[in-house]
Amino acid sequence: MIFDRWLSRASSSPPAAAVRPLAPADATTVAAIHAASFARGWEAGEFERLIAAGNSVGDGILAPDGRTLDGFALSRVAADEAEILTIAVAKARRGRGLGRRLLAHHLGSLAARGARRVFLEVEAENAAALALYRGFGFEEIGRRQGYYRKADGSTATAIVMARDLL
Numbered sequence: 602m603i604f605d606r607w608l609s610r611a612s613s614s615p616p617a618a619a620v621r622p623l624a625p626a627d628a629t630t631v632a633a634i635h636a637a638s639f640a641r642g643w644e645a646g647e648f649e650r651l652i653a654a655g656n657s658v659g660d661g662i663l664a665p666d667g668r669t670l671d672g673f674a675l676s677r678v679a680a681d682e683a684e685i686l687t688i689a690v691a692k693a694r695r696g697r698g699l700g701r702r703l704l705a706h707h708l709g710s711l712a713a714r715g716a717r718r719v720f721l722e723v724e725a726e727n728a729a730a731l732a733l734y735r736g737f738g739f740e741e742i743g744r745r746q747g748y749y750r751k752a753d754g755s756t757a758t759a760i761v762m763a764r765d766l767l
């Protein structure tokens with residue numbers, strides 16, 4: 602499998618958390634995780650619509666109880682290109698390899714849907730996300746100054762990253 606290297610890294614820790622496709626019924630949980638992670642939250646209804654859309658690919662990583670979600674990733678695919686719209690892990694569950702496991706699985710889902718190149722945008726000061734993406738071979742392809750508006754009214758630069766899926 603294409604992402605063996607990352608999956609084997611994840612499997613050196615305690616039993617890997619299961620990842621499953623998102624369903625529209627996950628919208629409320631996903632919106633809550635998202636709202637706790639970003640200055641501007643998205644409504645549950647917006648997530649419900651996005652998850653149900655035919656060009657969306659969503660994955661959720663299960664909490665130890667095997668039912669609730671500890672995190673999710675949501676992307677849009679058009680022809681052989683994908684864009685990661687958002688990825689987040691519940692605050693209390695970060696720093697345990699869940700983001701890495703989720704992204705490894707999600708890139709596999711995107712490849713299975715025909716994506717050959719993946720794009721994303723990340724805030725230049727988001728050290729955790731940058732570390733995650735760089736660890737998966739994403740490279741900076743551009744910058745958008747003042748792209749994000751923060752809660753305090755200031756702006757932040759967006760880094761545009763991309764990587765090929767083999």
Ligand SMILES: CC(C)(COP(=O)(O)OP(=O)(O)OC[C@H]1O[C@@H](n2cnc3c(N)ncnc32)[C@H](O)[C@@H]1OP(=O)(O)O)[C@@H](O)C(=O)NCCC(=O)NCCS
Pocket residue numbers: 638639687688689690691694695696697698699700701702722723724727728729730732733736
């Ligand atoms: C980004 C995010 C999904 C990472 O999830 P996570 O479960 O904490 O990540 P992991 O524990 O799998 O760590 C992934 C990598 O990031 C690194 N990392 C994690 N937190 C970090 C931090 N605060 N600072 C620097 N690096 C960090 C880890 O060391 C690891 O690197 P490695 O693979 O070289 O060991 C999580 O921090 C999050 O949900 N943030 C809020 C939402 C967000 O910013 N999403 C990205 C939007 S573009």
